[in-house]
Amino acid sequence: MSKTLERWGSKRAFILAVTGAAVGLGNIWRFPYVAGENGGAAFLLIYVAFVILLGIPVMMAEILIGRAGRRGPMQALGALAVEAGASRHWRWLGLFGAFTVFCILSFYSVVSGWSIEFLVASINGNFRGASAADIGAGFDAFLANPGLLVFNHTLFLLMTMVVVAAGVAKGLERLNNLLMPLLYGLLLLLAAYAATTSGFGTALSWLFLPSWEALTPSVVLHAMGHAFFTLAVGACALMAYGAYMPDEQSLPRAAMAVAVLDISVALLAGIAIFSVVFSQGMDPADGPGLMFVTLPIAFSELPWGSLWLSVFFLLLLLATWTSAINLAEPMVATLQGFGWRRSVSTAIVTFSVWSIGLLSALSFSTIVDFRPLLGRNVFELVSSIPPDIFLPLGGLLIAIFAAWVLPRGTAAAALGVGERGYLCWRHVVRWVSIPLTLMVLLSGLL
Numbered sequence: 001m002s003k004t005l006e007r008w009g010s011k012r013a014f015i016l017a018v019t020g021a022a023v024g025l026g027n028i029w030r031f032p033y034v035a036g037e038n039g040g041a042a043f044l045l046i047y048v049a050f051v052i053l054l055g056i057p058v059m060m061a062e063i064l065i066g067r068a069g070r071r072g073p074m075q076a077l078g079a080l081a082v083e084a085g086a087s088r089h090w091r092w093l094g095l096f097g098a099f100t101v102f103c104i105l106s107f108y109s110v111v112s113g114w115s116i117e118f119l120v121a122s123i124n125g126n127f128r129g130a131s132a133a134d135i136g137a138g139f140d141a142f143l144a145n146p147g148l149l150v151f152n153h154t155l156f157l158l159m160t161m162v163v164v165a166a167g168v169a170k171g172l173e174r175l176n177n178l179l180m181p182l183l184y185g186l187l188l189l190l191a192a193y194a195a196t197t198s199g200f201g202t203a204l205s206w207l208f209l210p211s212w213e214a215l216t217p218s219v220v221l222h223a224m225g226h227a228f229f230t231l232a233v234g235a236c237a238l239m240a241y242g243a244y245m246p247d248e249q250s251l252p253r254a255a256m257a258v259a260v261l262d263i264s265v266a267l268l269a270g271i272a273i274f275s276v277v278f279s280q281g282m283d284p285a286d287g288p289g290l291m292f293v294t295l296p297i298a299f300s301e302l303p304w305g306s307l308w309l310s311v312f313f314l315l316l317l318l319a320t321w322t323s324a325i326n327l328a329e330p331m332v333a334t335l336q337g338f339g340w341r342r343s344v345s346t347a348i349v350t351f352s353v354w355s356i357g358l359l360s361a362l363s364f365s366t367i368v369d370f371r372p373l374l375g376r377n378v379f380e381l382v383s384s385i386p387p388d389i390f391l392p393l394g395g396l397l398i399a400i401f402a403a404w405v406l407p408r409g410t411a412a413a414a415l416g417v418g419e420r421g422y423l424c425w426r427h428v429v430r431w432v433s434i435p436l437t438l439m440v441l442l443s444g445l446l
């Protein structure tokens with residue numbers, strides 16, 4: 001495939017596109033429930049530290065590779081490796097990234113399907129006047145309904161793949177422009193409401209005052225995986241977006257802007273959700289249903305609750321949609337790199353993600369007892385191993401490629417910050433990000 005000449009319309013459009021990829025289920029659904037299961041503040045602190053020490057530098061590495069290569073991930077890695085006199089086999093890193101996003105999208109689409117269901121339910125006013133117990137029971141009943149889960153998973157995946165088939169850059173710019181400010185505004189409102197509830201104080205201390213005995217190697221591994229997941233780093237997905245980055249844009253500034261936005265969305269969601277958890281005497285470690293149960297409870301107590309809740313689920317759905325599009329893009333780009341037409345590549349990706357996604361959708365009912373590994377069912381496996389292990393591993397290799405393999409000139413030019421800035425970035429990646437990722441991966445696995 002030849003180099004792409006297509007570019008995002010503006011610097012802002014690029015930042016919004018990457019933010020669109022980053023902000024999604026990771027912030028609003030996954031952060032609260034993984035933090036809930038891993039001790040709250042200790043997890044939050046470590047995860048923010050990892051965003052700064054690993055997430056941002058490796059995000060820069062990933063995007064700069066895409067920008068220097070200006071092709072799909074596999075082709076960019078292969079071509080740049082050959083130019084640098086290194087092995088062409090680096091291109092398989094692109095394939096590993098595609099495999100990672102394949103696993104992630106298979107459960108992502110299922111959970112995003114839950115948002116569709118909840119959007120419809122809130123428009124219908126189903127949560128009006130419902131007690132916390134009713135809402136919890138309703139969620140469990142929904143999970144136990146394989147037909148509904150499969151239907152929503154199918155719908156969401158089709159929604160995503162239609163945009164991907166049409167080509168990324170064209171589809172996204174305008175949507176992100178509108179969506180991010182709206183979502184942010186609504187979360188601010190929710191957090192302000194949370195401040196009036198009785199659980200607010202407990203939520204704040206639970207989120208921000210760490211008890212260090214909660215800190216185990218497995219918590220640290222989860223926090224690292226989540227840092228990569230929430231920033232959409234480590235799967236060559238952002239590499240695909242870097243290929244469209246305007247020439248004159250500063251990459252570090254863009255990466256930092258995205259990280260700040262991403263963390264603040266998670267914090268707002270966390271404050272809102274845990275205030276409800278503690279006001280209602282719920283358990284923070286309630287698992288994947290946490291957001292889907294707490295937010296309807298919170299909204300049902302607000303005036304115009306059903307309306308707000310519908311708006312919230314609509315925005316959440318749009319946010320997960322932009323992330324899912326980013327998840328699908330590297331797979332389609334990879335297949336296209338093998339010479340398939342875009343329409344055919346999209347169809348193949350859609351069908352395979354859909355089929356594997358069925359296993360996640362059915363993990364709550366039909367095949368709940370099918371536990372192929374570590375005593376976990378398929379949903380539990382694909383929603384933990386690819387984010388916690390594959391993304392950091394991919395990020396590690398991306399960082400090694402950008403900081404050790406790429407020639408100084410190529411990398412510095414693609415980073416777009418001059419010689420001093422480049423050396424500073426490379427220092428951090430070589431001596432902090434790479435060793436730290438390796439250490440946490442090894443200690444978490446052992």
Ligand code: PHE
Nearest residue numbers: 022024025026027229230232
């Ligand atoms: N960052 C996305 C989210 O938080 C998920 C994602 C992971 C997207 C990896 C792309 C690549 O929801």
